[in-house]
Amino acid sequence: MNRATATPPLATTPEAPTRPQRQQSSLLGRARTLPPWALLAAGVLLGGAVGGGYGALRTPTYTATSYVIAVPTDKSDPASANGFAQAYGRVATQLAVLGDAQVWAGVPVRTLRESVQTATSPDAPMVAISATSAHGDTAADMANAVARSLTRHANDTKADTHVELLQFSRAVRPTEPSSTPATVTGLVGASAGGLLAGLVLLVRPRRPEETARAASVPGPATSADLHGKL
Numbered sequence: 001m002n003r004a005t006a007t008p009p010l011a012t013t014p015e016a017p018t019r020p021q022r023q024q025s026s027l028l029g030r031a032r033t034l035p036p037w038a039l040l041a042a043g044v045l046l047g048g049a050v051g052g053g054y055g056a057l058r059t060p061t062y063t064a065t066s067y068v069i070a071v072p073t074d075k076s077d078p079a080s081a082n083g084f085a086q087a088y089g090r091v092a093t094q095l096a097v098l099g100d101a102q103v104w105a106g107v108p109v110r111t112l113r114e115s116v117q118t119a120t121s122p123d124a125p126m127v128a129i130s131a132t133s134a135h136g137d138t139a140a141d142m143a144n145a146v147a148r149s150l151t152r153h154a155n156d157t158k159a160d161t162h163v164e165l166l167q168f169s170r171a172v173r174p175t176e177p178s179s180t181p182a183t184v185t186g187l188v189g190a191s192a193g194g195l196l197a198g199l200v201l202l203v204r205p206r207r208p209e210e211t212a213r214a215a216s217v218p219g220p221a222t223s224a225d226l227h228g229k230l
Contacts, residue, residue, distance in 0.1 A: 047193020
């Protein structure tokens with residue numbers, strides 16, 4: 001009768017590291033050998049270059065603003081005019097107003113809806129209509145067109161609201177872009193790069209000399225050590 005012999009387990013060979021793993025190990029090794037100030041400087045320089053390049057290469061935008069003011073008639077008062085100004089500021093970007101404004105602005109309603117914003121003040125019966133575009137002339141035309149359309153729609157109901165809407169100031173062609181300049185985006189990128197470099201310093205593996213230095217620092221004395229000395 002043959003005795004059952006136990007089959008020895010097959011020896012497994014460790015899998016060879018893949019290329020991404022080797023690259024990650026190489027990067028970690030390089031990060032371990034670099035001094036902390038070098039990583040911070042590299043992060044600041046890289047972030048500043050990326051942010052500055054983004055600000056320099058993107059298309060600048062221009063913003064033009066037109067103002068309309070609500071004036072009470074003889075049958076109304078300033079408080080009513082102020083209230084209607086708040087309402088006109090909300091309806092200025094509605095389809096009924098933008099539908100007429102697109103004819104004077106020469107752009108579709110979708111462009112007006114995406115580019116025009118309004119602002120009102122609780123202390124003054126005034127509505128600011130701002131338009132943003134890559135061209136200064138187009139921005140001014142859109143702001144003036146929406147202001148003209150809003151004034152026309154508001155004055156159609158003047159007999160009922162007893163408030164008249166007048167154009168206080170026309171939008172003019174802006175001479176300088178309203179978008180963030182490249183210097184500001186570069187500073188933001190440099191700050192973000194320095195922050196990311198600091199996070200890398202926190203998670204990177206320590207160098208051998210740093211580990212030895214940390215191990216050589218004596219820890220706080222325990223109660224057993226104090227009793228032994230006594």
